[in-house]
Amino acid sequence: MDAQVATHEHAHPGPALYLRVAVILFVMTALEVLAFEVSHRPSMPLHELVQPLLNEILIILSAAKFALVAMFYMHLKQDSKIFSGLFVFPLIIAAVLIVALLLLFSYLRLLHPAA
Amino acid sequence: MSTIAMGHAGAEAAPAEKKGLWSWITTVDHKRIGILYGVTAFLFFLLGGLEALLIRWQLGAPDKTFLSPEAYNQLFTMHGTTMIFLGVMPLSAMFFNYFIPLLIGARDVAFPRLNAYSYWVFLFGGLVLNSSFLFNAAPDMGWFAYANLTSKQFSPGLNVDFWIIGLQILGIASLAAAVNFFVTIINLRAPGMKMMRMPMFVWMSLITQVLLLLAFPIITVALVLLMLDRSFGTHFFVPSGGGDPVLWQHLFWLFGHPEVYILILPAFGVVSEILPVFSRKPLFGYAAMVFSGCFIAFLGFGVWSHHMFSTGMGPMADTVFSLGTMLIAIPTGVKIFNWIGTVWGGSIQYKTPMYFALGFVAMFIIGGLSGVMHASPPADLQQTDSYFIVAHFHYVLFGGSIFALTAGAYYWFPKMTGRMLSESLGKVHFWLMFLGFNLTFAPMHILGLNGMPRRVYTYSAGMGFEFWNAVETAGSLILGFSFLIFIWNILKSLKSGEVATADPWHGATLEWSIPSPPQEWNFAVEPTVDGRDPLWELRRARGGTLPEPARVSGKGIHLPSPSYWPIVTAFGTALTLVGFLMHVTLWVILLGVAITMLGIFSWAFEPADH
Amino acid sequence: MAHDTAHALHPPTATGLDTRKLAIWTFIGSECLFFATLISNYLVYKGESLVGPLPHETSQCMLHGQMTTCEPIFEIPLVTFGTAVLLFSSFFVVLALNGAQQGNRKKLIGWLSATVVCGLFFIGMQVYEFYHFYHKGLGYTTNLFGSSFYTLTGFHGTHVTLGVIWLATMLVLAIRGKVPPEKSLNLEIAALYWHFVDVVWIVIFPVVYLMR
CATH class of the missing domain: 1.20.5 (Single alpha-helices involved in coiled-coils or other helix-helix interfaces)
Known part of the structure; x- marks a missing residue:
């Protein structure tokens, strides 16, 4: 089993990397929603900073998520x-x-x- | 050294060809599908031509009542739609099908069954679109279907719905074919055929597939939105609900402008094959031809709004789109100079394909120049919606695409049928077509600048339009007659034409290395290529003559099995969309989806090889 | 000659790439333009609705035949949950593919089942959302926001549904033992389509639900 995993490690990165990507994707999604909430509630901290930049923050985060899925899950990085x-x-x-x-x-x- | 099998030993009697209707319905052979495309598209082309002749007859004299305004609107809409989607595009598809695999040294396309599916979907789409005549509800709003003329309020009948559904079906055929040919060209090239050794027709075809892949999804969405407006009551293009009719124009021309290059790039490719062969010189400026083709296609995505200057987009947008449009003249000019450079100093063979190819270059220059004129917004505002525009796009579409496709038909007919077309009839065809074409369309420049509007069913006496209109109608009859000669030539040749050798023109590309017509497997031995003109290199190495390739038994050559699932799936696809045609018939849609799913699953689990 | 015909069975491709994988990427490239046009349609009409309800603001709208004040339509928690589920399904399908490539059937079937369940959950989320929004006053033809929102997310949902059917078919094949390592490419192609559907949602989620 382990030997098999090792040989495939070369062709496709293994589950450990996929899990790391999944965690990052999850965190980024949380950040997106957080930015949305902050920008809509004047009472929340950093509201003045986030509110005018909401769209820019969202574009950057979603582009990063897009790139992560494309590079690692769709294997474009090594294909x-x-x-x-x-x-x-x-x-x-x-x-x-x-x-x-x-x-x-x-x-x-x-x-x-x-x- | 190229290894191209020529007249090898091991020749045996070929097995009997597959015959009968069923063999055509289930065929997955790219050559047979190519012939199906060719025959179907030519019939639609004749229908579109007949529509044009009726239009010309109506306009032959002022105040005629030969056609009612309603009939006239239907005819000019169906003429445009038919010529673009059922004529020129599938005639190009005939050449893609038949010749891309032959030119790159492959035994078939990448997905033979998908290829059959494309054809059947195309056929059903064409039939759905034209069945509108039976309901007296042919589309009547112009091939561009500008909103909000297409809204339920102004077009209550089924006319627009037939157009939407017909085009939607045809779009699926084009997209499936585009994926197929793109993958075929990238992946099925014979050993040694690097990208920069591909014949120019293959290059232009590749660029065309990219345009199809990127432009057709846009019109698909636009058609869906229009259908939703009409059948479900949304307001995407209806101002009373906040919608903007100009968005339709943007989406339509975002597709429509790349579509123009979809129509002309294959023609560029055909001519780039013919001119070198009949000049006995390699194509001049190969790399420049490739890159100018790519550049035209890329720019083609950034200039759509030059069709919309009269909507009032504002000075900034007008300027950007005007400059972009003028820029396209540069790569197009590069191509024209390269064609002239190819012929220049050549040992010119005055054969019929060469006549049409040279006719193409001359006519396309005229159409290209008038195109640059209305790249300028102030000039365009004078010319738009007048016959000047009609003259322009007929010089590029007829003088361009049709001349080139006809050249291709004369050039490759011997390969496809094993018979030569008559040279003398071909030349009569050329001169009549050349004369008829110019008599029909050149005066439209004058009429347009004199203010004759397009899309109007008649004109009053005394406007000064009578003389040139009469000339045009006479010209169109000559033009129509020239195609009768073409048909006669084809029928005569099929019956008793001179038998064609494998390489009647001393061609440069791989298709001429195999028997005419090719055997089912194309190449008995996979060819290896080490140059741009493999057959000429071989000919030189052999001291000027090539032996006639033998027909072989093909024993042991593996071919994909015939299948009827493509036609079943295509029928399901078309039926699903037809369900959206008449007041959204749910059971038709569900039946269509069920048949499609059945087809896809049977297809996926059908053993591809027996 | 014999050598050549042997080759013809599985001819090496000019690029060395698998022909079907090249085809699915070509198709995905084409689909980019499909969704780009739908997203453009949504964005061009953003803020152009003549009546409510609206995505993030309270507005005047017609409900049960009379003009009333409507609540904002979007409810972020539910759709965030759906988004997370779809993202995880992408994670699960790469694990399933990994299992298929290793010939580990248990891993393949387990993760592929999880993927299909996630896909079904996402579709359920969307159906519930549509139903809920409709009862909050946003019919399909109520305003441009409603029409463009339902059209965009509806087409995405259709793609998810097709993906679920495709992956469920692969699951049945896997259970029957018909996805051995040498045929793992069949799953890889389905997975590529599934990831594409996922990245489209990665764009739709912020652009439609979160942006101002």
Whole structure:
């Protein structure tokens, strides 16, 4: 059994690493919700600091979670770079699409505030 | 040295070809699926052409009542939708299917059954879309389906629903095929065929698949949102509920602009195969051709809003999209100069495929130049919605894609059928098509700049539109007639055409190293490649002549078994979506899902090899 | 010739990568654009609803045929729990794959079952959430928020459902002993799809439920 685990350790990182990633993912999710709660309750500590930065905090945390799952659970870290490319290139186009549409519509609403 | 089997010993009588309707329904052979795509798409193409002729007949003289406004709207909508989704795209798919495996030295595509599934879904999608004529409810809002003309309020009939569901089904076919061809090109290349040795048609096909993969999900979502608006009462594109019709335009053109390159890049690839062969020179600037293709595709995702200048996006957005659009002229120009460079100084063979390929280059330059004109918003505001735009996109879609695809048909027909097409009829076809095309579409530039609006079913006498419209209608009849000659040529050749050798044109690529038509397994021996023009290298090494490859028995060559699950699954897929067509019929949807699931599971657990 | 035909059975690929794995990655890449468009639709219409209820604010809305003040729709604790469950299911499926690669059937079946249960729980959470939101006044066509929220999360839920069916099929095969180490790639492909569904939720959760 142990020998088998050792041979596979090389191809795919073992359960210990997966558990560490799971814990980090869990903590980051907790941090996301915490940031949300802090920003919505003026009575909580650090409210002034977190409140204006909520969206930025959430984007950074969720991007980090995304990257962790992709790298370790989807094995992109040790798999072929071709797979990474097949994921990252569409992600770039997808991000550009979302940002471009948001910019276009906020610009449009700036030009025509009445509508 | 390339190892390409040529006329080896061990030739035995080939086993009897599989025959009969059932063998076509269950086929998973990429060549047969390619032929199915070709025949189906050509029939749809003729239907779309007939629709165009009716439109032209109506516009041949002022104040005609040959077509009612309603019929006219249906015909121009179905003409555009048919030519794009059922004509040019699947005609390109015919070449993808038949020739990508041959050009990269593979025995089939990566997923033969998925390939059959794509075809059947495409066929059902085309039939659903066109069945709208039977209900007198053909789509009538233009192929772009601008909101809020498509809202239930302004389009209460089933017309728009047929369009939504038809396109949704066709989108599934395109996506499945795109995954398949992408993986095929990346993974099934013969030993030695590095990416930068692939034939240019394969490169352009690869880029096209990337565009399909990234653009079709966008229209899928847009169509879903529109369907929800119409059938479930949401307000995504309905202003009274806070929705914004302009979002539809953005989503549509986010798909629609890459779609333009989906239509033209395969044509670029076909021409890039033909020009070198008939100039007896390698393709000029191979790497520049590859990178300009990638650059066009990449930029193609950032310029969609140039279709929307007249919506009033504001000076900032107009400027960005205008500059991006003008930028695309650079890689396109690179391609055109490379084609000219390929022909330049070559030992030109004046064969029919070459005529059409050269016709493509000339016509595409005209279409490209008028395209740069309306990249400028002030010019576009004058030209948009006029016949100038109609002239522009017919010069790139007909003068571009159709000329190139016809060139490809003449070029590869001998390989696909084992018969030569008649050169003399081919040249008559070319000159009539060239003449008819220019008579039909060149005057549209003038009419457009004189203010004739598109999508209007007639015009009044005395507007100054009569003369050129009459010329256009005459031209369109010549154009239509030229295709009758093409059909005659095909039928005559199939019946009694000159038998084609394996390599009638002295081609450079792998498909010419095997018998015409190829045997089921394509390559009896897996070829090895060590250059961009493997057959020319072999020919040079052998002192100029190549022996005719023998047909072999193929004993021991492993091929995927035929299967009827692709057509069953495709039927289930189409049925599921048809359930959303008429007031959302739940039992149809559930039945469709059940058939689809049955198909997928049977397919997954069907032994792929016997 | 004999050598060649032997090769033809399992030809080595040009990249050395498995063809089906390449296909699922290609498909996942394509799906990115599908969800990006749905997310864009949600974000473009954020704050554009003409009537309530709204995600985080109390608002005027129509409930039981009369205008009343509606509570904010989102309730973060439940969806946080669902999010955690989905994240853990990703963890569980890599353990199951690990078991499959080692030929450890017990590990494979145990963790794969846990994954399927988590997936079912997530679907249940979503169904309950939809039902609950509906009774708080957010119908499918009530406002743009409702339509775009239900459409986005509904399509994600559909993907979760397909993933559960796929993984449940793998579980049945595993129980029948049909997922030996040399066929562990079949599970790896299903797992890749499952992780993708998970990362989409990693984006949806903050963007839809938490952001201002």
